[in-house]
Amino acid sequence: MKLTLHIWRQKDRKDAGKFVRYEVPNVSEHMSFLEMLDVLNEDLQGKGEEAIAFEHDCREGICGSCGFVINGEPHGPQDRTTVCQLHMRTFKEGDELYLEPWRATAFPVVKDLVVDRSAFDRIIQAGGFVSVNTGSARDANSLPVRKEDADRAFDAAACIGCGACVAACPNAAAMLFTSAKVSHLSLLPQGQPERYDRVVKMVHQMDSEDFGHCSNHGECEVHCPKGINLSNISRMNADYIKASLFMSPREGKEESGA
Amino acid sequence: MGWLLRFFNSTIGMKVVMAVTGLLMYGFVIIHMAGNIQVFLGEEAINHYAQLLHTSEEVVWGARLGLLGAVVAHIVSSVRLIMLSGKARPTAYAKRTYTAASFASLSMRFSAILLFVFIIYHLGHLTSGTFFGEGFKLQPGLKVNDVWHNVSTAFKNPLIVGFYVIAQLSLGAHLYHGAVSLFRTLGLAGERQQALVKNLARAIVGAVVVGNISIPLAVLLGLAGK
Ligand code: HEM
Numbered sequence: 391m392k393l394t395l396h397i398w399r400q401k402d403r404k405d406a407g408k409f410v411r412y413e414v415p416n417v418s419e420h421m422s423f424l425e426m427l428d429v430l431n432e433d434l435q436g437k438g439e440e441a442i443a444f445e446h447d448c449r450e451g452i453c454g455s456c457g458f459v460i461n462g463e464p465h466g467p468q469d470r471t472t473v474c475q476l477h478m479r480t481f482k483e484g485d486e487l488y489l490e491p492w493r494a495t496a497f498p499v500v501k502d503l504v505v506d507r508s509a510f511d512r513i514i515q516a517g518g519f520v521s522v523n524t525g526s527a528r529d530a531n532s533l534p535v536r537k538e539d540a541d542r543a544f545d546a547a548a549c550i551g552c553g554a555c556v557a558a559c560p561n562a563a564a565m566l567f568t569s570a571k572v573s574h575l576s577l578l579p580q581g582q583p584e585r586y587d588r589v590v591k592m593v594h595q596m597d598s599e600d601f602g603h604c605s606n607h608g609e610c611e612v613h614c615p616k617g618i619n620l621s622n623i624s625r626m627n628a629d630y631i632k633a634s635l636f637m638s639p640r641e642g643k644e645e646s647g648a
Numbered sequence: 649m650g651w652l653l654r655f656f657n658s659t660i661g662m663k664v665v666m667a668v669t670g671l672l673m674y675g676f677v678i679i680h681m682a683g684n685i686q687v688f689l690g691e692e693a694i695n696h697y698a699q700l701l702h703t704s705e706e707v708v709w710g711a712r713l714g715l716l717g718a719v720v721a722h723i724v725s726s727v728r729l730i731m732l733s734g735k736a737r738p739t740a741y742a743k744r745t746y747t748a749a750s751f752a753s754l755s756m757r758f759s760a761i762l763l764f765v766f767i768i769y770h771l772g773h774l775t776s777g778t779f780f781g782e783g784f785k786l787q788p789g790l791k792v793n794d795v796w797h798n799v800s801t802a803f804k805n806p807l808i809v810g811f812y813v814i815a816q817l818s819l820g821a822h823l824y825h826g827a828v829s830l831f832r833t834l835g836l837a838g839e840r841q842q843a844l845v846k847n848l849a850r851a852i853v854g855a856v857v858v859g860n861i862s863i864p865l866a867v868l869l870g871l872a873g874k
């Protein structure tokens with residue numbers, strides 16, 4: 391099939407950027423979206439033009455590297471699919487597609503479709519871990535976990551940090567990402583000792599990165615390639631409210647609130 | 649006190665302010681509708697209800713100040729959040745497809761502006777009488793509005809009725825998304841409660857909007873009032 395692409399080209403962080411139109415003939419329906427771009431890039435390089443920059447690594451939907459917006463939808467039109475796993479059979483002859491990078495102040499464009507998602511790393515660094523020396527692995531079943539909690543924690547832990555939630559949110563909020571990272575630990579016994587400190591630190595880091603607020607539109611949930619549920623946000627809010635207003639402060643940390 | 653400030657300066661804290669003040673206004677809106685449909689019971693019922701509300705001026709003003717505080721806090725938080733949101737996404741997408749967001753959720757800001765204009769107009773219209781023009785009346789010998797007379801007169805004008813109806817529809821949209829949203833904001837609704845919250849919101853918002861709209865429409869059509 392033949393497609394018309396309008397791709398965001400931006401040289402570096404400072405460049406204003408613009409859409410450039412490309413005609414791509416002979417697209418096979420068996421190609422993944424990234425393979426289609428590979429073909430286009432080979433063609434461009436053959437002509438001495440600069441290849442389109444996009445991020446990718448595993449190309450099997452598990453690393454969270456890839457991702458851009460296709461016609462207003464992060465990762466494109468197919469539910470629960472990263473753009474590396476999106477196949478060209480989803481599109482049809484003559485389709486006209488607009489490819490844009492995630493748009494958020496917290497995710498500056500590095501080049502073309504590549505954005506810098508270090509803000510997510512800093513949210514994790516603020517508290518998204520369990521700081522104990524675990525030693526050797528525990529005996530299986532010595533730490534019972536309710537099946538339902540284990541399932542919820544597992545669902546939340548499926549987040550690959552791709553940033554589609556931020557891209558999809560009309561407020562560019564990182565609430566779904568942060569709540570998934572808060573939840574997968576707060577639901578398990580290992581996460582309990584730091585549970586309330588963690589949520590406060592991670593939320594404050596999230597706010598300081600210039601992400602927006604949650605209006606409960608639900609766009610993040612439907613565009614999440616891993617189907618992370620909105621109820622994680624509700625769970626995080628409950629913990630944040632409790633930790634900020636009702637629990638005794640950490641020693642010497644009254645003023646910073648963390 | 650740094651901890652309190654910190655909370656109210658967080659995005660979640662600001663949303664908690666919106667949710668709690670929204671809930672307060674919700675309470676008011678429900679009682680307001682339930683009280684006012686007594687117009688359908690006739691002159692004595694509605695005017696007696698007006699007197700009842702004014703039994704104690706201290707209580708009336710207490711309630712008014714409380715509501716004013718809620719409205720101000722709600723608006724201040726919404727403006728702060730909208731500014732942060734604009735800062736978080738300064739560049740719009742060239743194309744935008746919404747899948748989950750609803751008409752009600754996407755139009756919160758616009759329904760809010762309409763509501764704000766309506767609240768000012770409505771207070772000046774049927775509470776103080778400032779915008780009423782000729783013929784605004786108090787009950788004989790009392791400092792209480794002659795609600796029966798005022799309502800019967802005001803809603804003979806189709807333009808005024810039209811504005812009230814549009815304002816109530818935007819109230820309905822604001823309140824529907826508001827209800828669904830506030831439970832999540834407060835961390836009270838996980839997966840289990842979603843269906844319950846949505847159905848409750850539909851029932852309450854439906855009753856408020858239909859109840860409120862029925863009054864001006866009935867008067868216009870000669871089914872209520874004098
Ligand atoms: C007077 C003018 C008003 C303004 C300017 C206003 C503004 C807003 C805005 C912008 C939002 C969305 C915030 C977001 O992005 O998440 C909102 C949410 C809300 N509003 Fe209003 N509103 C007004 C009146 C009202 C009234 C009269 C009620 C109730 C009777 C109400 C109840 C709510 C509720 C329950 C929410 C949801 C809070 C949440 O998401 O947790 N609002 N308001």
Ligand code: FES
Pocket residue numbers: 445446447448449450451452453454455456457472473474475
């Ligand atoms: S490249 Fe790893 S998820 Fe797409």
